[in-house]
Structures are given as structure tokens and as C-alpha cells.
Amino acid sequence: MELCLSLGDVQAPAEPFGLVSSSSSEKPRDDRVIMAASKTTGFCMSLSIGPSCDSSTSTSPREADQQLDTNDHQNDxxxxxxxxxxxxxxxxPVQLDLLPHxxxxxxxxxxxxxxxxxxxxxxxxxxxxxxxxxxxxxxxxxxxxxxxxxxxxxxxxxxxxxxxxxxxxxxxxxxxxxxxxxxxxxxxxxxxxxxxxxxxxxxxxxxxxxxxxxxxxxxxxxxxxxxxxxxxxxxxxxxxxxxxxxxxxxxxxxxxxxxxxxxxVDCEFLKRCCETLTEENRRLHKELQELRALKTHHHSNPFYTQSPATTLTMCPSCERIATTNTTNTTTTTNNNKTTTKAQAEADGFPRFYPFCQPQSHHSSAAS
DNA sequence: TACTTTCGTCACTTTACGTCA
DNA sequence: GATGACGTAAAGTGACGAAAG
Known part of the structure; x- marks a missing residue:
């Protein structure tokens, strides 16, 4: 299972919020949780719970027995x-580490x-x-x-x-x-x-x-x-x-x-993560409402110069908000890369968010 | 390669015991 | 002190996967 959450104004392709739990066949002996806070104003964390390093060093009983058999030269x-x-x-064993690490x-x-x-x-x-x-x-x-x-x-x-x-x-x-x-x-x-x-x-x-x-x-x-x-x-x-x-x-x-x-412990940690994300979501919704109110105010202003119809679009993955016009050929501002809707659809993205980099979070979200 | 057997581990459950009101 | 509720540890049970034959 992999859970990836990314929220906020993350500039770089941040470490995803990933919860990787082992399958039943891979029983982790040690779980690790690493949480990293983004340097940006956004919220980004990484949680990794998975098989640990010691699986490679541990010896299975049968292997140990085989070792024993080979070493059993003397009548010890x-x-x-x-x-x-x-x-x-x-x-x-490595114990679970929560913040601070x-x-x-x-x-x-x-x-x-x-x-x-x-x-x-x-x-x-x-x-x-x-x-x-x-x-x-x-x-x-x-x-x-x-x-x-x-x-x-x-x-x-x-x-x-x-x-x-x-x-x-x-x-x-x-x-x-x-x-x-x-x-x-x-x-x-x-x-x-x-x-x-x-x-x-x-x-x-x-x-x-x-x-x-x-x-x-x-x-x-x-x-x-x-x-x-x-x-x-x-x-x-x-x-x-x-x-x-x-x-x-x-x-x-x-x-x-x-x-x-x-x-x-994991449950408690995820609970806190959920609370944090909920709070962040609330904040962003409020911000969005304010932006919409601002836009309405501009429309009602008689001195407001009519521009092509614009819409506020928010990427559900990174939740960036961008003001775009309604034409198909919208340019993005990320990394000077021009992305078209057709190109994005060709990349396999269900929706076109021109201000987002498809290679970063969209690919992981699609999976 | 498919099948069976053996073995170790896990999840779930039962049961006995200790503690406390 | 007796008693019942409750929590916990020890143990039972069945299923599953890996390895070997």
C-alpha cells in the first residue's frame, strides 16, 4: 500500500507522503517513520513504514542450521x-522513530x-x-x-x-x-x-x-x-x-x-497527520473563497477592464491555484515549460492542470 | 513443472491468572 | 474475606508461505 499526499506550495518534487506497509509475506521487524517538513509554506511530509535493513542480515533458521551443520566438524x-x-x-532491532528523529x-x-x-x-x-x-x-x-x-x-x-x-x-x-x-x-x-x-x-x-x-x-x-x-x-x-x-x-x-x-503508534501518528491535513485543507478553502470574492469584486467594479473569461483552477494533487483563461492553449509558469492540454492528455493525465509539472506528483497520483 | 510434505510464523481465539473495586 | 469485572499473559488452532523432496 502506498499513500501519497502532497499539499501546499511545494516547489520541488518533494518526498511524497508515503505509507508503505509490507505485505503479509514480508513481515517487517522494524518499522521506520520519517517525516520531513517542507521548507516551503506548504505542508509536505514523508512517512515510510516498511521492511528494514536487517532482513538482509538476519539468518533464517534453516540457513543457520545449515551453517551449523557445516561448522560441526568437532564433537562440540x-x-x-x-x-x-x-x-x-x-x-x-531498530525501533520506530517519530519526530524528532x-x-x-x-x-x-x-x-x-x-x-x-x-x-x-x-x-x-x-x-x-x-x-x-x-x-x-x-x-x-x-x-x-x-x-x-x-x-x-x-x-x-x-x-x-x-x-x-x-x-x-x-x-x-x-x-x-x-x-x-x-x-x-x-x-x-x-x-x-x-x-x-x-x-x-x-x-x-x-x-x-x-x-x-x-x-x-x-x-x-x-x-x-x-x-x-x-x-x-x-x-x-x-x-x-x-x-x-x-x-x-x-x-x-x-x-x-x-x-x-x-x-x-502508527495509528496515532496518522491521526495527527490527518488532523494537520484537515487543518491545512480548511485554510486553503478559506483562501480560495477569498480569491473568489476578490474576483467577484473586480467584476462588479465599473472600472474593471474586461479580460477574457478566467477561471480559478486548483490541482487536486498539489492544490495549487492558478488563474487561467478559457482557451485551450494556456501557458504555464513552471520552469518555463509550455504545456498544452493535448499534451497533458497524451501524457495520460485525466485532467489538465497547466501550472503543474506532470512528472512530479501527477504521475505518482495516477498510480 | 506440478505436487506433497514439513516446518515456521502469523492472526485469531481461548483460558487461566492477577488485580482491583 | 468473598466475588465479579477486567486486563493480560500463556497457550491452542487453523491458515499460509517457503523450502525440500
Missing amino acids: DDRSRFSAACGSKSDV TPVAPRSSSHGFPWPTPSDQNGGGGGGGGSSENVNRVEEVAAVSSSPTNSGASSFQMDIGLYSSNYRGSGGKRSHSPEAEGDEGERQSNSRASDEDDINGINTRKKLRLSKEQSAFLEESFKEHHTLNPKQKLALAKQLNLRPRQVEVWFQNRRARTKLKQTE
Whole structure:
């Protein structure tokens, strides 16, 4: 979708007011909004919401897996292989910027991710997860073991208050997910994740609330990657003592929340744009009325020298107002270019606005 | 090349839990 | 303290597209 609005006395072919949203097949991870105000008295802005640059740098899960396979020469553990596959990436999400345009600096991760983060690579990392506070009713505290060979992973030692006392696991089934089977193998250490939900023949679905630590860790990893490849998912799940399916669902819901917030921001922004344009439109209409009144006044003046009949014409695209006579061969004043109606029609413009440059906004408006 | 299967993601929905009046 | 309304997070479900065979 592309929305182009141009209003006012724009001298140069300004950046169109363009809203370019991605199709469903191109899911933007970061949206950008750039608004530029025209230097002229008119109103011109550009809004661009579209796929961001990081799509080219992100690696699909399959690609990552392929990378892993090719790198898997040694008998390394999953984590080191995982790091090898993901280490060079740095697709830090770019947040939406509204006016004033302030670039968002990439965050450095203070958590030790299962994969190297930019900050980790710079000698950062370590740090997080010291608190053992649990928001849930703690029945079982699992000290997450991590690989001693991975400083990043071992830096996040977390006591996880896992489950409410009456938790009996998820009763849901997932038919098509690869994790549906894989989860079974992952549930070994997750007592709460066992399928004990069928108690007395009643299939209850008790909901697990993630602890603050788990949520914070997932949040930090979400800042690094909005999507996870299977290795990342497994590593995260292992680290947080969750099922991979839970990690997957969390990221899924997190992406949905991000999108929802982004939509709200976009909506608010467009609302303000609409208000501004409405106000500008009102102003121009008033100006037009004044011009018409002036013209009427001249006609009623006995000393007014009769000239060929003139009409006020306003281009619906750029809303320029021009006084033209009724003959076909009207000259324009733009760039010393003479445009005729026939020529304009030949260019494919539905209407002839001699004071406008067809190449600028008319072509985009026609599309 | 057309078809099927597998897999990941999304949109939408349901459900359980926490909070508050 | 019990209760219902409400918001939110976790999870279920079906559809879709991409990739591989």
C-alpha cells in the first residue's frame, strides 16, 4: 500500500507522503517513520513504514542450521556450535522513530545469552540474574546448570521459581509443531511440564506464569533476535528450564505485542497527520473563497477592464491555484515549460492542470 | 513443472491468572 | 474475606508461505 499526499506550495518534487506497509509475506521487524517538513509554506511530509535493513542480515533458521551443520566438524556441544552459527550476526532491532528523529542506539546485553551478543563479544556480558525473587508461588527451585565452558551462558545462573503448587502442565496438544515431539524429550527435567494434566479424566489447563527472571531473560534475548532458530530456541529453553514450545510461544506472543504497539503508534501518528491535513485543507478553502470574492469584486467594479473569461483552477494533487483563461492553449509558469492540454492528455493525465509539472506528483497520483 | 510434505510464523481465539473495586 | 469485572499473559488452532523432496 502506498499513500501519497502532497499539499501546499511545494516547489520541488518533494518526498511524497508515503505509507508503505509490507505485505503479509514480508513481515517487517522494524518499522521506520520519517517525516520531513517542507521548507516551503506548504505542508509536505514523508512517512515510510516498511521492511528494514536487517532482513538482509538476519539468518533464517534453516540457513543457520545449515551453517551449523557445516561448522560441526568437532564433537562440540550444542552451545559452542550454536555460538559459531550466530556469532557474527548483529541484527539489532531498530525501533520506530517519530519526530524528532532520534536513532535508537543498539542496546548492549547485560545478560549472558546462549549465543554471543555484540556486547558479549566486546567483553561485556555477565551480570544479570542475580536475584532469586520469585513472583510465583515457589514449590520447586531449579538451579539451572550451564556449560562451564561457556562464560556467556554460565553468567546467567538463575533460580527459577517455576510452578505454582497446583500446576499440572499444559493440556494442549500441538499437532503440526516439530516441538510437539521434541518437547517430549525436553520435558525430562521439567516436572511441571509433564503431562499430568489428565487428572481424574479431567483435562485441565493450568497456566504457567513465567518468573520475572525468565521474562527478563526472554525480553533481553528478544532485543537481540525477534525470531529464534531451533538451536537458539533449545538453548534458551535449556537455560531457562522451559520447554522449547514455551520459548517459541513466548516469542510468538512477544512479536504480536510488539506489532500491536507499533500499530497503535502508527495509528496515532496518522491521526495527527490527518488532523494537520484537515487543518491545512480548511485554510486553503478559506483562501480560495477569498480569491473568489476578490474576483467577484473586480467584476462588479465599473472600472474593471474586461479580460477574457478566467477561471480559478486548483490541482487536486498539489492544490495549487492558478488563474487561467478559457482557451485551450494556456501557458504555464513552471520552469518555463509550455504545456498544452493535448499534451497533458497524451501524457495520460485525466485532467489538465497547466501550472503543474506532470512528472512530479501527477504521475505518482495516477498510480 | 506440478505436487506433497514439513516446518515456521502469523492472526485469531481461548483460558487461566492477577488485580482491583 | 468473598466475588465479579477486567486486563493480560500463556497457550491452542487453523491458515499460509517457503523450502525440500
